[in-house]
Amino acid sequence: MRFLHTSDWHLGRQFHNISLLEDQRHVLEQLIDIVDDRQVDALLVSGDVYDRSVPPAGAVSLLDDVIHRINTELGVPMLFIAGNHDSAERLGFGARALARSGIHIMGQPGHPPASVALSDDAGEVVFFGLPYADPVTVRHHLGVDVHSHEQAMSALLAQAKEQIAGRRSVVLAHCFVDGGVESESERPLSVGGADRVPPTLFEPFEYAALGHLHAPQSRQWPHVRYSGSLLKYSFSEEKQHKSATLVDMDAQGKCEIEKISLHPLRDMRILEGHFDELLAQGGSDPGKEDYLLIRLLDTHAIHEPMHRLRDVYPNVLHLERPGLLCSGERRETSRERLAVGELPLFEDFYRQMTGEELQPQGQKLVAGILDRLHAGEVD
Structure with missing residues (x-):
């Protein structure tokens, strides 16, 4: 039988x-x-x-x-x-x-x-x-x-x-x-x-x-x-x-x-790496149509990462950013850890949006706004 x-x-x-x-x-x-x-x-x-x-x-x-x-x-x-x-x-x-x-x-x-x-x-x-x-x-x-x-x-x-x-x-x-x-x-x-x-x-x-x-x-x-x-x-x-x-x-x-x-029409995979590297390799990836979870290791802000990744990998279903919240091998999610990196994160965001560095005068302005936010002076 x-x-x-x-x-x-x-x-x-x-x-x-x-x-x-x-x-x-x-x-x-x-x-x-x-x-x-x-x-x-x-x-x-x-x-x-x-x-x-x-x-x-x-x-x-x-x-x-x-x-x-x-x-x-x-x-x-x-x-x-x-x-x-x-x-x-x-x-x-x-x-x-x-x-x-x-x-x-x-x-x-x-x-x-x-x-x-x-x-x-x-x-x-x-x-x-x-x-x-x-x-x-x-x-x-x-x-x-x-x-x-x-x-x-x-x-x-x-x-x-x-x-x-x-x-x-x-x-x-x-x-x-x-x-x-x-x-x-x-x-x-x-x-x-x-x-x-x-x-x-x-x-x-x-x-x-x-x-x-x-x-x-x-x-x-x-x-x-x-x-x-x-x-x-x-x-x-x-x-x-x-x-x-x-x-x-x-x-x-x-x-x-x-x-x-059994061989799927689209595989289900996890990709881990830096944003620019993943974009570069996507064009030659034979499994670019697969269902993907992507973990970005970058520690700086990235403008519209999901949208840009989907231009190369159309079936990105989930995006993780462990690099933004990691310190060594220990992942920290506290408000204090986020606060320490707020100005550098904004500088990264500014660079992504304008292609230029945030000048000292702008850094001083943003730092002042952040201070007032933490002091509860700005709604």
Whole structure:
């Protein structure tokens, strides 16, 4: 049995008020090619299909197109579970009818848990779908007394284990496994670390296809894996290499795992340097269309730095000026630190605006105004 494990599509996401739908379509085209070229038997999406509970129309249209091409044109079954960003009810609309076509959407925890059995030459592989469910949701749907995420996941998995019946098994779950590496773009499931669940819970299954954490990773056992998100969704993910996880399961349930790289339309990078140097190198930068956070090391004022940088790097999304507030290795943000540098900062600004140095008479005038401001004599 060969299946492709993905998660955290976050369709419809915006980043710094920029829609990423075009970027998502680009990487989903690669996913469709992988399903076709590698003759995949099933595609798994382990939660956070959409970025929010009421997705924009463009995101729904994109998902519809992807489902049509993978399921209808290629004839490949697709399995979805709801993540913490999804609305379980909206995602699961029409699920019973869609299941007859090989589109299996598992939005709410059930008793028994939702499952899909697919067959290969060695027999059946049963896929259990455990959508994101906090303790309150599990208590409501299962009628069990649980008060933590670990207890809730244990209750859901216990039901799944009862249904294995000697078959090879795969579980799809959307959760935070203890020890996992998180990113800034993930919405916390709870506060204070109470959302963690131990990886030992997934030991009985041949493969655990996890979603929620955006970095591709495994915890404790190779078969308990996060495929990671399809794209970088924060600058904290700059060093991550996004991929989909191809799994080949043999007749005994042993899994061979291959990460297949995904290549973004625009990368997400952090550039650090001095203003003039960054402007000079921008013309020859092959990634100048990337989404950028730029950290300027200059300690003087610069006229309209964002506007001028965007002439070279059109997708600069955030600008930091640590050089204005740093002293040695210690960053100071106090009013006193700013006050010490006010006159030099104004001189830099004057130089940027006029191309000339501020003369002594002007320095004396500005210094007097600053003194009166600090004394509270000027509104």
